[in-house]
Amino acid sequence: MASSTTARSGAAGARGGTKGVARGEREEQILAVAGAVFGEQGYAATSVADIAARAGISKPLIYNYFGSKDGLFERVVGEAAALIVTEIERSARLGAVGVERGLVTLDGVFGVLEGRIWTWQVVNDPTAPTTGSIATVQDACRRRLEELAAEGVGELLRLAGVTDPLDVEAMTAVWGQVFATLVTWWTQHPDVTREQMTARCVRLFDAVLAR
Amino acid sequence: MASSTTARSGAAGARGGTKGVARGEREEQILAVAGAVFGEQGYAATSVADIAARAGISKPLIYNYFGSKDGLFERVVGEAAALIVTEIERSARLGAVGVERGLVTLDGVFGVLEGRIWTWQVVNDPTAPTTGSIATVQDACRRRLEELAAEGVGELLRLAGVTDPLDVEAMTAVWGQVFATLVTWWTQHPDVTREQMTARCVRLFDAVLAR
């Protein structure tokens, strides 16, 4: 029964078998590699085979651990979103108001992202599926940022005598993108430290905003 | 050998044949449909078969006319980019300065986009190929906007005493995204007229910017 299963193995043959890496360890390794690759190339342009190759393992192992490409991506996004949301909630609790609050949040996010820029890219990946549980996770994270934005923006505009709800809505969208742009700009300038980046934001806000 | 080619056609059979539509006419029709579909779903999520179905024709006809999916998309993006670039160059020649200039450009772009919002989506499609001639066309269009932005932003910051080149670079990126966000926000609020949108921009700039 077990004598000559198939002629599959041949000379070189299949050489599967454990490499002595425990499940948890392997899982973290895959998540780290997947985060980097997804962040770099985007969800759509990344194949599971890519990640397997970069991690030095085979594709089915990834399916064994995460079930599907989406399952893997969801785990990656989940970790990333948790990191960011935790940070912006912490920043919100610091009690800064108005523009100051925006700056504090930016600084906090810069801190969390140091050395793991893919975190931001992955949560804001425009090529990710727009429906399903992945989108749910991404949306939750973005909505949290949006909430913070809406507060600060509403206050700012009220002071300036603007009350139209659509005005506030549009401005909130703008501020959200300003935030994202500053973060993205930073991720593209690796030589700039977090402190320098925060100082830059302060300078620019001072120069441009009427307070 | 040649007697009975194949049993391909059968009873119902292929029913090709001209429908009396001239080449130029058909081409414009396809471009119009393709623009709408690409703008709505994005490059990656759109199949050539989708466009053919929406246009009421068959897939090979599109290949006959445009050679490839990329060829078609490039034509669509080319038209869209030309429209936008022409408009922002026209706006630039009007001679407005500083914040005023930004508002004039926004208003002009709103005007051009009325009733053809896909124009904007297609040029800024994040799922389009990032290399090749398509990217070249998109980049040229975006770079033009960036140039305009750099001028206005440089001036604004100089007045406020900010001269660091990286500051200017970052702020230019921010302004570019603010512009894009306002346009995108408008495309998502079809009930808002161009005039209302321009007025909104004026209000928001007044409220927020130090002039």
Add this chain to the structure above:
DNA sequence: GGGATATGACTCTCGGGTAAGTTACCACGG
């Protein structure tokens, strides 16, 4: 009849996902 316009049915590649088998580690009895 001839050329332009049009199509059904096909091929080919890429990438997600799976089946089945291979190897290493580990506990335990002798």
Add this chain to the structure above:
DNA sequence: CCGTGGTAACTTACCCGAGAGTCATATCCC
């Protein structure tokens, strides 16, 4: 100290559907 079986980790080789791109053929107008 040496099997020996059970299980967890791992791989090769495959399936299958979607979508880009092609070929041979069919119809219409002049």
